[in-house]
Amino acid sequence: MTSPTGRRLRIGIGGMSIESSQFCPHRATYDDFRVTRKSALLDRYTWTRPDDGLTERVEWVPLVHAVSLPGGPVERATYDRIKTELTGLIRESGPLDGLVYDIHGAMSVVGLVDAEADLTEAVRAATGPDTLISAAMDLHGNVSRRFAEPLDLLTAHRLAPHEDAWETRERAARKLVERLVSGRGRPHRAWVQVPVLLPGEKTSTRLEPAASLYGRLASVEALDGVVDAAVWVGYAWADEERCRAAVVVTADDPELAVDRARSLAQEYWDVRRDFVFVGPTGDADECIARAVGSTARPFLISDSGDNPTAGGVGDLAYMLGRLLAHEELASGRVTALHPGITDPPAVAACFAAGVGAEVTLRVGGQVSAGTGPHAEPYELTGTVTALEGAAVPGSGAPRGNPAYDDGGRTAAVTRGGVTVVLTERRKPFHTRADFGTLDPREFDLVVVKIGYLEPELHEMAADWLLALTPGGVDQDLLRLGHHKVARPLYPFDDEGFEDPDLTPVLL
Template sequence: MSTRKLRIGIGGMAIESSTFCPHRSGYEDFRVTRGQELLDRYAWTDPAHELSAAGGGIEWVPLVHAVALPGGPVETETYDRISAELVTRTREAGPLDGLVYDIHGAMSVVGMTDAEAALTAAVRAAAGPDTLLSAAMDLHGNVSYDFARHLDLLTAHRLAPHEDAWDTRERAARKLVERLRDGKGRPYRAWVQIPVLLPGEKTSTRLEPARSLYGSLAGIEAKDGVTDAAMWVGYAWADEPRCRAAVVVTGDDADLVREEAGALARGYWEARRDFVFVGPTGQADACVAKAVASDARPFLISDSGDNPTAGGAGDLPYMLGRLLANEDLAAGRATALHPGITDRAAVDACFTAGVGASVELRVGGEVSAGTGPHAEPYALSGEVVSLQTLDGVRAAAVRRGGVTAVLTERRKPFHTRADFGALDPHTYDLVVVKIGYLEPELYGMAADWLLALTPGGVDQDLLRLGHHRVERPLYPFDDEGFEEPDLTPALL
């Protein structure tokens, strides 16, 4: 067992990209960290943390990390700029014993088919063959053969919503350190893809069968000869051959990891028809009518098709139109709060007019206009009732009848109470948020809720999106007459 000081790099590029979204992710969309700022992202890089202090200690080497809110595909120039810096810093930092590779797994880049495979191959070449690479990923990532073969360890979240995201990163680091300390070298990786592609809203670990499937991973990991067990549902809103579920079991017992990976893959395949939406669903008008008629307050509705934290544009005014089409809401007999429609020009106009002013706006469709009737700007007249800056993003609230629409100058999620600022969501009858399954604080806030099956770049109805590059057959695009797939894991 080695007791010398280890040198371990940390870096990566993380974004979830919908190829059905007209938005394009540029350099300004990424938060790029280097040096001490990068190390400060991770509690376990503190020299006093037991992981860093054990053995001969660890020198954590900050490379570069770039992370962005999910959105459309990354611009080629942006990918080239970030990947070049990561590769250069990796090469210049050498020799490294290991590298914690903090990514997402569902990044799409304009003009590329498997961006993560290309990036990982370049990082592997820069790090050299003797450096162990350990990837921490989102379970909504994709794991192609070309991607996985360049990695030595790879793990993913085990909860959706991802309350264990930071636990996953620490697990990737801890497993890497353990291997380097024990001197075991590269483990076997049993890899298999499953011809199933489901949206995250149908694979939440709050419900079966995902709860039991993901709940079994820790027990598999605890077996002698196994280092880690991971399962990915894939990313449903990219149209690429790699998009499908996958399993990787890592360890030193080749037969055991292959056996466990095969069992997990078969269990997922056999349960494919059992996955259901994480909450009750409906079309937009039915959801609004049911919420207005309910006594549960606040009643939350997910505008799921335009969820910016899944890759939606966040600029569709579709739900705003459906709210104001409801007579009770239009007349003010019921109230609704609807954040956050992205429209910089409308926000500028509201800030110029000031609180209390009457405005006439064309709201939404900033990048999506022209992609369908649901994406055309909505004519909104009303009163400016709030002007705020939320997490560095200017936000204007405009009220018409009983509906208050929150407009933002940039794409912004509303997941926590703090995200709403001075606007208290508890004081409204309805809160309609651009999200899919409710994040924990919203889930706790909701007296009741519905998942509205709305249009957009992350439409829950995969069959109407128009996938044509995914490998077929693939469930749910193909079902009846689908032959049993070969789920024999490959040993990497």
Template sequence: MAPPISRGRRLRIGIGGMHIESSTFSPHRAAYDDFRVTRGDELLARYDWTRPDGDLAEVVEWVPLVHAVSLPGGPVDPATYARVKAELTDRIRAAGPLDGLVYDIHGAMSVVGLEDAEGDLTDAVREAIGPDALISAAMDLHGNVSRRFADRLDLLTAHRLAPHEDAWETRERAARKLVERLVSGKGRPHIAWVQIPVLLPGEKTSTRLEPATSLYGRLAAVEALDGVVDAAIWVGYAWADEPRCRATVVVTGDDPALVVDQARSLAREYWEVRRDFAFVGPTGSADACIADALASPDRPFLISDSGDNPTAGGAGDLAYMLRRLLAHDDLAAGRATALHPGITDPAAVARCFAAGVGATVTVAVGGHFSGAEAHGGPYDLVGEVVALRPGDEVGGDLAAVRCGGVTVLLTSRRKPFHRVADFGELDPRTYDLVVVKIGYLEPELYEMAADWRLALTPGGVDQDLLRLGHRRVVRPLYPFDEEMSEPDLTPVLL
């Protein structure tokens, strides 16, 4: 049991977690080397509110445990999960009595062989930290909140913006709410938990558009009610085939009737507007989006290769869009230009580095994770190496190869391209088309795009959920069951 909080004693609050978003439809497997693992001062440096000169320093001793974060991908291999889980729980025990834990996770981690990875991890964390310490989870709104998982927590909150411009604000909110509860001595609040039988992709639930704008816009007002601590909505993670995958509302507070009423109201609104969620931008097939882009005078014109988006869990190695770009006569002949980052293929990158800038190479691009049969398999690319960049912090070695009017940027490690700086010496603003493996455009790309399309391409995070073949989600579930009956949206008070 943690010692009583008395005047002059600082709270001892641990920080740790395991953060990844995993598509069970992705052939990629997340190994230990895919994670950035931090401990000690390096872990504390991730957060502004742990600074020794910060306003919480007089009341809190922050205890860094271990935090592992990875680019989204496929399920985590069991040995990697077991290694991180063991270190986290061992460090919790070794830290001695803790008053609380800031639990920095995503919420959509899948592990090979587990049905509810966060539930399993949180069971172990609770056992290690004991029943009296408070655990406050900071999560992505695309996470899943099973009852097993929520039962083991004391506070939980999620992002309120998609794209997640408030990710660090969410972590700070989780930390400050935890400190407030511990200082006040109020302990664990009531948790009103309700799942909604709706599962939508993130590209249909962006808070840039209605109905998500208004729905998420309500949360601050609910949180401000006397008797409420926090309010959160999770849309769930659409690309994992697990029973826990669905939307969830959680309202925490000291007034049990009020938190149940507010959770019911938010869940009811979510259900009622389920058919109003729409894609965040104009959509079409790959070929239709390419045709729209080339016919438009707007430059640069961005296209999202959404089905292979590595920041949602896609493998990031499909050459499907490269094949479609070079199938267009104007792009193949160089009458129009396109830049297409970043297909992951370490063997092709190595060939380019061996050949050098200016050399003509013939490389089979794509399929490093997905294999030869996935969505057309590797593409036999013949082109000139126009740029090489060794040792990118995320992508490893990068090689740019130009074929006709198309420049493809190959990476030796999976890498997202969200900012102009990610493209290195290749300026995306100088091309007619920029085709990025992404879903909705991140802020810098959104500002750069004169116009854009969301290409409904195949892959491990296909936006057409019915095309993926879910088998283990709990039915009925919208949109898999369009005409399902009204669900029971009565919150459970945990």
């Protein structure tokens, strides 16, 4: 089966993806992005392979895709460089029937408002009006009308944690091909924003009400005349008018699209006060005390305010200081592993000293110092207990989460019962492989810079707590200082907040 004209469809693939906290002092540069082109870009997806039925109908045209670990806003020169390459390749590729647009939705760029809208307008100008564009997005993205208008199809993850991230991209591709093969042209998109802005740790689909809300999407999509249904919770750590929840229902039947979008938006509004944190919470000292006093091992604690996979810097030593302030941990009677403080000079000092050497370091604050008392370096004297990375002869340790950068070299330093892992580059610790030769299951406590636990950590944890720590992705939104979001907006406004007009707009 091919296009209505009998030829194979020409569909481009490209995009730019990062989650950017505007409360984070980090700035993303070109070196922070993993840029993929040509055959390597096709290899990124399973549905572009020769044995996939889609490829019989489609000539895939790889453009460029750039993805970065979340962080602060993108430097303008970096954004312009990637945008120029993407739009230039679109123009050079010749006429495209479609474009699979692989983005995040929560990118901020220095000097721009609504960066994804700016990029999407440029992409649409490059493709021309006849190309159908299908966007695959993170549910933590923002969907302004300006952004959605140039798109023909847009969908988002339906699970948080995002165990369906690759499934979402495949859905965007297959829906696009189906649309082009059918010859039905552009569908209607019913778009509505909901004046609610919550952190991801309060909207996990592991719990109600998000489980039921997102669970409805497949049944809406299955209705005759509906193409897709998606709900975005928005991105809580940016400060722009677009930051809020949104619903888009895509359909051939405009009345049905409006009706289902209104229903989903109303449900979101009605349950706004029912969203709760995905796990028990407390401040740093409360969580440490409860973990030390528990018999559950390993006991995991999320250092949520400095989570690099939500947009935190990952260089705060705040939790390290709180761990060593606890007598049981400082004495070594209880052990803790705290991975992921980014500090290249400290790593270099550890490599120079060698395993077994005693070192005195000022840990953390390489980027964040000066942004508050929680961001100051911590003076640590301890023993180098592990070195890993390319510069270690014979090191066969796993090199990190393949979704992000490998973190470069890492160094473990132990003081009392606390072992801290220092990294050269910003790095998440989501899987067993990310820990290298250190086995987190051998420690009483594991304190990770993360929000809700990713699947492998969730399975590993005998128990866990979400520590409401300070940082660029502080869970307490009211203390961050938003002042550009459109008001009224829950939870910034609650009492006396009249029910909003949730009538969808047909795009």
